[in-house]
Amino acid sequence: MTQRVYVPSDxxxxxxxxxxxxxxxxxxxxxxxxxxxxxxxGSRGLFWLExxxxxxxxxxxxGYGPVAxxxxxxxxxxxxxxxxxxxxxxxxxxxxxYLRAQTxxxxxxxxxxxxxxxxxxxxxxxxxxxxxxxALSGQAAVDEVKxxxxxxxxxxxxxxxxxxxxxxxxxxxxxxxxxxxxxxxxGTFADRLLMEADxxxxxxxxxxxxxxxxxxxxxxxxxxxxxxxxAVLRAAIALAREAGFLGPDVCGSGRAFELEARLGAGxxxxxxxxxxxxxxxxxxxxxxxxxxxxxxxxxxxxxxxINNVLTLASVAEIFARGGAWYASLGCGRSLGTLPMxxxxxxxxxxxxxxxxxxxxxxxxxxxxxxxxxxxxxxxxQVGGPLGAYLSADELDTPLDYEAFAARxxxxxxxxxxxxxxxxxxxxxxRFAMEFCVVESCGKxxxxxxxxxxxxxxxxxxxxxxxxxxxxxxLKELCDTMExxxxxxxxxxxxxxxRSAVEKFPQDFGA
Amino acid sequence: MGxxxxxxxxxxLDRLGDLPGALLPVLHEIQHEIGHIPPTAVPAIARALNLSxxxxxxVISFYSHFRTEPAGAHLIQLCRAEACQAVGSRxxxxxxxxxxxxxxxxxxxxxxxxxxPVYCLGNCACGPSLQIDEHLHxxxxxxxxxxxxxxxxxxx
Ligand SMILES: Cc1cc2nc3c(=O)[nH]c(=O)nc-3n(C[C@H](O)[C@H](O)[C@H](O)COP(=O)(O)O)c2cc1C
Ligand code: SF4
Ligand code: FES
Numbered sequence: 051m052t053q054r055v056y057v058p059s060d061x062x063x064x065x066x067x068x069x070x071x072x073x074x075x076x077x078x079x080x081x082x083x084x085x086x087x088x089x090x091x092g093s094r095g096l097f098w099l100e101x102x103x104x105x106x107x108x109x110x111x112x113g114y115g116p117v118a119x120x121x122x123x124x125x126x127x128x129x130x131x132x133x134x135x136x137x138x139x140x141x142x143x144x145x146x147x148y149l150r151a152q153t154x155x156x157x158x159x160x161x162x163x164x165x166x167x168x169x170x171x172x173x174x175x176x177x178x179x180x181x182x183x184x185a186l187s188g189q190a191a192v193d194e195v196k197x198x199x200x201x202x203x204x205x206x207x208x209x210x211x212x213x214x215x216x217x218x219x220x221x222x223x224x225x226x227x228x229x230x231x232x233x234x235x236x237g238t239f240a241d242r243l244l245m246e247a248d249x250x251x252x253x254x255x256x257x258x259x260x261x262x263x264x265x266x267x268x269x270x271x272x273x274x275x276x277x278x279x280x281a282v283l284r285a286a287i288a289l290a291r292e293a294g295f296l297g298p299d300v301c302g303s304g305r306a307f308e309l310e311a312r313l314g315a316g317x318x319x320x321x322x323x324x325x326x327x328x329x330x331x332x333x334x335x336x337x338x339x340x341x342x343x344x345x346x347x348x349x350x351x352x353x354x355x356i357n358n359v360l361t362l363a364s365v366a367e368i369f370a371r372g373g374a375w376y377a378s379l380g381c382g383r384s385l386g387t388l389p390m391x392x393x394x395x396x397x398x399x400x401x402x403x404x405x406x407x408x409x410x411x412x413x414x415x416x417x418x419x420x421x422x423x424x425x426x427x428x429x430x431q432v433g434g435p436l437g438a439y440l441s442a443d444e445l446d447t448p449l450d451y452e453a454f455a456a457r458x459x460x461x462x463x464x465x466x467x468x469x470x471x472x473x474x475x476x477x478x479x480r481f482a483m484e485f486c487v488v489e490s491c492g493k494x495x496x497x498x499x500x501x502x503x504x505x506x507x508x509x510x511x512x513x514x515x516x517x518x519x520x521x522x523x524l525k526e527l528c529d530t531m532e533x534x535x536x537x538x539x540x541x542x543x544x545x546x547x548r549s550a551v552e553k554f555p556q557d558f559g560a
Numbered sequence: 561m562g563x564x565x566x567x568x569x570x571x572x573l574d575r576l577g578d579l580p581g582a583l584l585p586v587l588h589e590i591q592h593e594i595g596h597i598p599p600t601a602v603p604a605i606a607r608a609l610n611l612s613x614x615x616x617x618x619v620i621s622f623y624s625h626f627r628t629e630p631a632g633a634h635l636i637q638l639c640r641a642e643a644c645q646a647v648g649s650r651x652x653x654x655x656x657x658x659x660x661x662x663x664x665x666x667x668x669x670x671x672x673x674x675x676x677p678v679y680c681l682g683n684c685a686c687g688p689s690l691q692i693d694e695h696l697h698x699x700x701x702x703x704x705x706x707x708x709x710x711x712x713x714x715x716x
Pocket of ligand 2: 491492494497498535537539541
């Protein structure tokens with residue numbers, strides 16, 4: 051029987067040499083006259099083990115990693131194709147504790163399947179949700195999403211069912227579904243991983259959204275920093291269309307849904323939903339004032355569902371297994387699973403999907419194994435560049451939207467960036483302001499000018515010039531930005547800044 | 561604008577001009593084909609898409625991805641964002657600038673290398689990250705950078 055060998059094609063895996071490993075495996079196989087089938091899967095998201103090579107032995111997958119091209123002859127010599135012993139052997143992949151301890155819903159297929167195989171996708175439950183949705187009325191479909199308790203995974207955690215209801219209730223000749231795949235937050239890569247490893251799940255979720263609200267056209271707005279995700283999506287869309295899952299007659303239902311992937315162009319602000327819509331329409335990404343809500347007047351002035359990649363992907367499983375099943379995961383008002391992304395100075399960085407309610411400490415210590423440098427952890431930034439810094443004393447905070455809000459922090463898109471004790475928090479606060487200078491859309495003064503002033507004030511504090519006066523000035527500036535900005539770019543930049551000043555006063559000369 | 565460039569731009573406009581919200585796809589395609597968006601192309605784009613020149617120009621200058629001048633033979637994009645900072649990207653940044661003798665948004669004197677900042681490449685679990693001509697590299701130390709640079713010199 052032909053042996054199956056899996057080598058990830060994910061961006062991080064390739065950045066760590068997966069292509070060279072794949073070539074070395076093909077080369078060795080040729081030399082040894084060994085018949086094998088090399089499959090480029092996505093990634094399991096266990097990035098510290100990449101390149102993670104897997105072999106299939108009697109239907110079970112065994113992992114080896116991290117593999118360098120030099121290791122490949124040794125792997126063959128150890129009969130890795132039949133699961134042989136080797137210093138890089140990890141045993142059955144699904145039993146690696148980091149993976150086994152997760153509850154994978156969005157990422158159940160990630161790394162398991164060939165991202166561009168409709169057969170693989172369906173063999174692992176794909177399109178079951180769409181088939182169910184096709185039999186439901188729009189209202190019944192929206193109700194299913196409400197039952198699931200799903201809240202937007204892009205950052206603001208708005209209830210998805212309520213947003214969809216508004217679009218369903220708004221009469222129009224044309225409606226749209228837009229997927230926000232701008233994923234600009236530092237420390238996040240879940241959208242990228244999903245698009246590269248299981249793109250059909252997103253396509254399925256968007257199609258269900260279209261059927262539910264009566265939209266016939268969808269767009270996926272992918273940031274230009276993700277060329278690989280963009281290419282995979284385009285290929286997946288073409289496959290789905292060819293097989294009749296997209297197009298004028300979705301699965302022979304007589305109902306239409308078309309989908310197109312578009313590229314952003316290097317602007318963080320285009321992750322903000324109204325800026326994204328401007329960009330899709332071919333303009334500068336200037337934030338629009340709300341109202342009108344995009345659900346009522348969105349893309350090209352038409353009612354538009356705009357959701358994050360993970361939100362839309364979740365819909366596929368919600369329809370396959372039922373909204374009530376999804377709501378049985380999680381706690382309080384944070385239901386379902388949250389794919390967290392562990393990054394920065396951490397030993398075992400990667401994607402960790404868990405029901406809400408676990409603690410930050412479990413994530414960083416149990417999964418992550420502490421800092422990569424081995425030095426004491428000092429700060430953790432959660433929720434991207436607009437998220438608060440937490441101190442080492444706050445690691446027991448449960449991963450739950452409300453628990454984070456109660457601390458003046460936010461979960462956002464689930465990025466967790468770990469810093470060791472070499473971090474200078476005044477430098478981090480300065481960067482938060484500088485990032486706002488670079489990425490502000492420029493529409494309102496508190497954000498555009500306030501951030502420039504913010505950098506200057508922090509520079510004076512760091513230079514020990516009139517420190518107390520400048521700290522007071524910084525505080526006032528943060529208030530002005532928070533209350534006077536049109537969107538959360540200017541409005542939330544104070545969050546990392548204030549948290550740094552308040553929790554790490556010694557770095558500001560106190 | 562040379563005749564050949566001219567015809568390539570016309571071809572892009574013919575192919576993509578009818579898309580709803582066509583401007584970004586058109587600009588991407590022109591930059592992909594030519595390497596940059598020649599300012600002399602603006603009137604043709606504006607005409608084809610029924611926009612003012614100011615609108616087209618405004619869009620090109622708003623987005624950091626678009627360039628109006630050719631880049632060096634190689635484009636190096638260094639991640640400046642937090643997850644990479646946490647694993648030493650500030651030291652890497654200082655090293656790269658010193659090594660190339662240029663700051664961000666500049667091209668080395670020999671026209672070989674353009675250096676740009678980026679804010680996250682989605683490789684945050686394995687930083688510091690940088691991208692060379694659409695090839696992503698992980699865990700880039702100063703030594704690793706020197707080796708990558710030597711690789712570019714060899715391919716000359
Ligand atoms: C400055 C800024 C950047 C944002 N970036 C993103 C992003 O990259 N991806 C995303 O899904 N949402 C982002 N958002 C949130 C979106 O505005 C919006 O809330 C989201 O797309 C709605 O989808 P959801 O309900 O599924 O989360 C950003 C918001 C702001 C203010
Ligand atoms: S807060 Fe900043 S990014 Fe948001 S609209 Fe105002 S200027 Fe633009
Ligand atoms: S922060 Fe550098 S790759 Fe994400």
